[in-house]
Amino acid sequence: MLKTSLTLPENVTQTSASSQICLLDPGMEDHNDRPSENLGDLIIQQAVLREIDSLFGSQNIAKLSTHAPLEETHLQMIQASSIAIVGGTNLLSSNMNHYNQWKIVLRDALRLRKRVLLLGVSWWQYQGRPNLYTLALLHLALSYKGSHSVRDNYTKKKLQSIGIRNVINTGCPTMWPLANLQPDAIPQTKATNALVMLTDYSKNIELDRKLLELATSHYETVYFWPQGAGDRDYVTSFNLPVTILERSLPALENLLKSDVSLDYIGTRLHGGIRCLLAKRRALILRIDHRATEIAQETGLPSVDRADFAFMERWIREPFVTKITVDTAAIECWRQQFRTKPA
Structure with missing residues (x-):
């Protein structure tokens, strides 16, 4: 029988006050727990919190946003915690002095004292070798004792290229439950209706219009879920017959839990993964390296x-969904937090 214990960073001792877990959370837009503007971050947040709850149970969790700069009180909170975890998204880049979705700077990294672990994190996009600033920042912030979980081999190789070798490719935590998916759980043939998602920061008017026209020509009703803040205005600009859902995670969940016969096709990666988790037939349209690497x-x-030739075939013809999840890698990452009872 295993019990959870904490692997403490160097120079930190176990005390009753150090049982707090600090989650650096992309699902929060600010440190006041305002939800991220990108609802895909909330899908990731759900997966990260599921994993933290499974590992650490009822221990206190302090949450800080990765989207907002750290102030003195936040740095003290991290330092007082037993462990700090960055929970997902593609927030690493090769030039974090110029592009940093994770809002830390070198002086913050000095205070983090090699105590931060990664969970399901990836690289922003295909880039060259990380610069010296990024090398220094990540070496100062990230733990050199514990194992870091990344969601693709590209990110693993990027970190290894700057000497951070304690890295495991676990895939994205949003996909971990798919390991238990039965082969016939997801329908192979076309549904009656479709759910489409587009991406406000990666617009292609010609291709996106063609996608909507394809969907409306093949499905009785086409639903649209606006994951990003600008998605609703973007889809409305096409003036095509789509049913737009409320921009909230419950609106998506309610549709997926309903009896509506539904296929997903769209450019939103985590929206598509959420559909697979709901046992819906899904096709993610690649707009950047994230879906490419994961796929x-x-x-x-x-x-x-x-x-569009493949999309037509996928809609019309049977398609078998076969997802591979590296459960051994996931368990290897989890195992660092577990010890046998004395």
Whole structure:
């Protein structure tokens, strides 16, 4: 019988006050717990909190946003915690002095004292070798004792290229429950209706219009879920017959839990993964490296956003969804927090 214990960073001792876990959370827009503007971050947040709850149970969790700069009180909170975890998203980059979704700077990293662990984190996009600033920042902030969880081999290689070798490719935590998915759980043939998602920060008016026209020509009702803040205005600009859902996670959940026969096709990665978790047939249209890297390692159903011939076949013909999740890698990452009872 295993019990959870904490692997403490160097120079930190176990006390009753140090039982707090600090989550650096992309699902929070600010340190006041305002939800992220990108609802995909909330899908990731759910997966991260599921994992933390499984590992640490009822221990106190202090949450700080990765989207907002750290102030003195926040740094003290991290230092007082037994462990700090960055919970997902593609917030690493090769030039974090110029582009940093994770809002830390070198002086913050000095205070973090090599205590931060990564959970399901990836690189922003395909880039060159990390610069010296990024190398210094990550070496100062990230634990050199514990194992870091990243969601693709590209990120693993990027970290290894700057000497951070304690890295495990676990895939994205949003996909971990798919390991238990039965082969016939997801329908192979076309549904009656479709759910489409587009991406406000990666617009392609010609291709996105063609996608909506394809969906409306093949499905009785086309639903649209606006994951990003600008998605609703963008889809409305096409003036096509789509049913737009409320921009909230419950609105998506309610549709997926309903009896509505539904396929997903769209450019939102985590919206698509959420559909797979709900046992819905899904095809993610690749707009950047995230879906490309995850798909080639897991079998996530995906295709280039311009490949309409494949989309037509996927809609019309039977398609078997086969997802591979590296459960051994996941368990290896989890095991660092577990010890046998004395």
